[in-house]
Amino acid sequence: MLNKIKGALFGLAIGDALGGTTEFLTKVEISQKYGVVREIIGGGCWRLEKGETTDDTAMTVAVAKGILKNSEDPIEAIGEEFLKWYETRPKDVGMIISTVLGTFNGSWFNSAEKAHYQLLQERSAGNGSLMRCLPVALFYQNLKKVETVTRDQSNMTHFDPMAAEACVIYNRIAFHVLHGKALKKTIQDEIKGTIYESSISGEKPACPPDGFVVNTMKWVLYWLLTSESFSEVVIGATNEGHDTDTVAAIAGGLAGLSCGYEAIPNNFKNKLLLKQELEQLAYELLQGRN
Template sequence: MLNKIKGALFGVAIGDALGGTTEFLTKEEIERRHGVLRDVSGGGCWGLEKGETTDDTAMTMAVAKGILQNPEEPIEAIGKEFLTWYDSRPKDIGIIISTVLGTFNGNWFETAKHAHFEYLNGMSAGNGSLMRCLPAALAYPSIEKVEEVTKQLSKMTHYDSLAEEACVIYNRIAFQVLHGQDLKEAIVAEIENTPYAAALLKEKPACTPDGFVVHTMMWVLYWLLNSETFSDVVIGAANEGYDTDTVAAIAGGLAGLQCGYEKLPLHFIDAILVKEELVELAKQLGHLQQNGNIV
């Protein structure tokens, strides 16, 4: 169990760090600059250090910390972690999340609704809740609790139900894999009667891998269904262009969960700057998952 949970958290961070180098570039621009980017190298539009991660990993860690502080009712604790991170002036923060965190009025769900209608022109179906929701599937032994917390996690910042739907599907897949099901079999079972069923054709999506949550999810499913190794998943996503760090992080989380920490490429693990924090969070999430409490 711990091997899988560590693999999931490191999978997010590795995809994030790898894709952070190529974020906002087109596929053609990536080819001209890097050929095929295969290693964590930093740089990119954010001027990242080698192994530095972005908002995808930071918010995933914040969710994990909040859940560990108050597993039964984690939203307030998660929100405090979000605000602490926001106050640190991170390099990379999405428009939807920045708007909600910057206008927080004491109630996350009301703030997200207000931001949706008043500041975001009704457009809050970004991928920013999908990129951070994985710890809910790692923490709770009950699928009902996973879904409850997952929905709340999304609605904290993303009012649009499309974001919530993607998060629930993603974490249902993660829950099945954590408890022994093969990743590709879990994907088939969870998407066959959903708007994402077209991914089962295993064809490249006819959309850009941008920040729209539906597009992101389609590309995540594409890489997971068409790749045989963890490296294939994150390298493929990082070289496709546009929102590379987030697509690679989300796909990497499930790919890392499937293969487990012990089978992740060591050069990827060694490059990650927050590896000690990830190991500790994984241990505590594993204890909560198996024992119903924290250390």
């Protein structure tokens, strides 16, 4: 179990660190500038240090810490971690999340609704709640509790139900893989009857891998269903262009969960600047699981 939980957290962070280099570039621009990015090298638009991660990992850590503080009703504790992180003035904060955190009025759900209607032109179906939701599935042993907390943590910042729906599907997959089911079969089972059912075909999505949660999820499913290794998942997402850090992080989380920490190449694991914190967090999630 620890191997899987560590694999999930490290897989997400590795995808984030890899994709941070190529974020906002097109596939052609990446090829012209880097050839193929196969290693964690830093740089990019955020001028990352080698092994540095972005908001995807930071907010995932925040969700995990909030759950560990108050597992019965973690939303306020998660929110405290969000605000604490936001106060550090991080390099990379998504527009929807920045809008909600910057106008937080004491109620997460009310703040998200107000931002959706008054500040975001009713466009809050971003991938920012999907990128951070994985710790919910790693911690809770009851699937209904996983679904409830997953939906609530999404609704804290993303009022559009499409965001919460993607999070719930993703964490249902994660829950079943954590408990022994095969990743590809689980994906196929969980997306049947949803807007993502067409992904079962394995064809490349006709949409860009951008910040719209539906597009992000389609690309995440594509990489997971068509790749044969962890490296293939995160390298593929990193070199496809657009919102590369988030797509690679979300896909990398499930790929790392499936293969386990020990199977992730050392050249990725050892470069992460947050390596020790992620190891400790994985251990605490395992010890506190309920």
